[in-house]
Amino acid sequence: MNQGKLGDTPHAERPNLLPVNTDLQNVVKTIASNGCGVWIVGGAVRDALLGMNPHEYDIASDATPDQIESFFPGQTIPTGKQFGTITVRSGDSMFEVTTLRTESGYGDGRRPDEVEWGRSLAIDLSRRDFTINAMAYDLTRGLLHDPYNGEDDLKNSQLRAVGNANQRLSEDGLRIMRAYRFMDRAAAGVWIPNSELNNALIDCRAMLYKVSVERIWSELKRIITGQNADIVLAKMANDGVLNSIFQTTIPLESIEIIASNSLDLEPRLAILLKDETTMSVKAILTRLRASSAQIKRTRHLHFLLDKAPTKLDSRLYRAVISSEVPTHIELAKLLNLDYENHSNSLQYPTDVKCIIDGRWLMERTNLGPGKKLGRLKEWIHRIQIERNLSTVEQLETILCSLPWQSGDPNDWPKVEWP
Numbered sequence: 001m002n003q004g005k006l007g008d009t010p011h012a013e014r015p016n017l018l019p020v021n022t023d024l025q026n027v028v029k030t031i032a033s034n035g036c037g038v039w040i041v042g043g044a045v046r047d048a049l050l051g052m053n054p055h056e057y058d059i060a061s062d063a064t065p066d067q068i069e070s071f072f073p074g075q076t077i078p079t080g081k082q083f084g085t086i087t088v089r090s091g092d093s094m095f096e097v098t099t100l101r102t103e104s105g106y107g108d109g110r111r112p113d114e115v116e117w118g119r120s121l122a123i124d125l126s127r128r129d130f131t132i133n134a135m136a137y138d139l140t141r142g143l144l145h146d147p148y149n150g151e152d153d154l155k156n157s158q159l160r161a162v163g164n165a166n167q168r169l170s171e172d173g174l175r176i177m178r179a180y181r182f183m184d185r186a187a188a189g190v191w192i193p194n195s196e197l198n199n200a201l202i203d204c205r206a207m208l209y210k211v212s213v214e215r216i217w218s219e220l221k222r223i224i225t226g227q228n229a230d231i232v233l234a235k236m237a238n239d240g241v242l243n244s245i246f247q248t249t250i251p252l253e254s255i256e257i258i259a260s261n262s263l264d265l266e267p268r269l270a271i272l273l274k275d276e277t278t279m280s281v282k283a284i285l286t287r288l289r290a291s292s293a294q295i296k297r298t299r300h301l302h303f304l305l306d307k308a309p310t311k312l313d314s315r316l317y318r319a320v321i322s323s324e325v326p327t328h329i330e331l332a333k334l335l336n337l338d339y340e341n342h343s344n345s346l347q348y349p350t351d352v353k354c355i356i357d358g359r360w361l362m363e364r365t366n367l368g369p370g371k372k373l374g375r376l377k378e379w380i381h382r383i384q385i386e387r388n389l390s391t392v393e394q395l396e397t398i399l400c401s402l403p404w405q406s407g408d409p410n411d412w413p414k415v416e417w418p
Helices: 022-033 043-049 065-071 121-126 150-155 165-171 174-183 195-203 205-210 213-224 229-238 242-246 252-257 265-272 278-287 292-304 314-334 340-347 358-365 371-387 392-401
Strands: 011-013 038-041 058-061 076-080 085-090 093-099 101-104 114-117 136-138 143-145
Touching (some): 022 038, 022 058, 022 065, 022 085, 022 093, 043 136, 043 150, 065 085, 101 121, 165 195, 174 195, 174 205, 174 213, 195 205, 205 242, 213 229, 213 265, 229 242, 229 252, 252 265, 265 278, 265 292, 292 314, 314 371, 358 371, 358 392, 371 392
Parallel strands (some): 058 093
Antiparallel strands (some): 038 058, 076 085, 136 143
């Protein structure tokens, strides 16, 4: 069987490094059988060397995008063809196959001035960011290509740039964010950048101004939700990167608070930005291109940080805050606030529907459709929640006791908390 082109870099025999994956093998064998070089690169190799099962596989080949499409008729998507990437469907799996490249010049600090298809695995690996990402695996031969000793860096929990660190970061400012993200290895702790990369992160931080906000946010939100986010964010703050991104001061105290908890993105953002106003939170996250849902939830949780229910309004609190009550409890714990009433409210229902409708209310008040009718219904609904009422007869009694014939409907109670 044709094993394809042999990589032009040093290699070591590492049979069965990757778990058996029939879909992946079919893609690799097809490319190799056409006489082209084909290698597994990136995170899959890194994860396998760490004893983890890879979640996805990226493939590099000296075959051009047009050739890849011809090898897999009816099975490809031109995901990023202009950049050399074709997505190939194999069985139930999808694999990105990227043509080896040679690049020259990074005039804007984001993209190479020229990209040409390459034939050399050695050159392709030499342009990658970190040694742990500059490894390739020849699946057909069971060979590991590791020209920059990335495996040793994995064993030593060290993050190191390929070649000159300042040059690597200057080529693409996003590599600064990627460096911080790669420091967080979850349960394995934190990988420490070597002295050269550590200095380069500070020296090259101005390169972030050349990176799109969307790309920065994509990396930042992954850093914030990392298992060791407090350590990485503290380093970013000390390096002068974090405050530059947020364009405000993030206190180390706020960063320390998010340690050792399972909170997701929005509550962690609420804590990091706890000293900001709610309007500032919106402005900051809007500038960072956070999604509308992320902004809305963060603002809501930020608003709740210093709020707490009383025993009297616990039912209303539970009904309004609903599924966010457990998150609110966790935030209160982290901020050393009393959360007894938060916890007690969990016994109450969250989805309390109003047991009367507008037609029922119109028949008893002679009100027509409109704002006054809607506000009266909401007022009654609130009382239903607060008093745990369950019958129409009870609400009819409430209606008779309310001074709804007079007063400004805008001042009537709403189903809201606080």
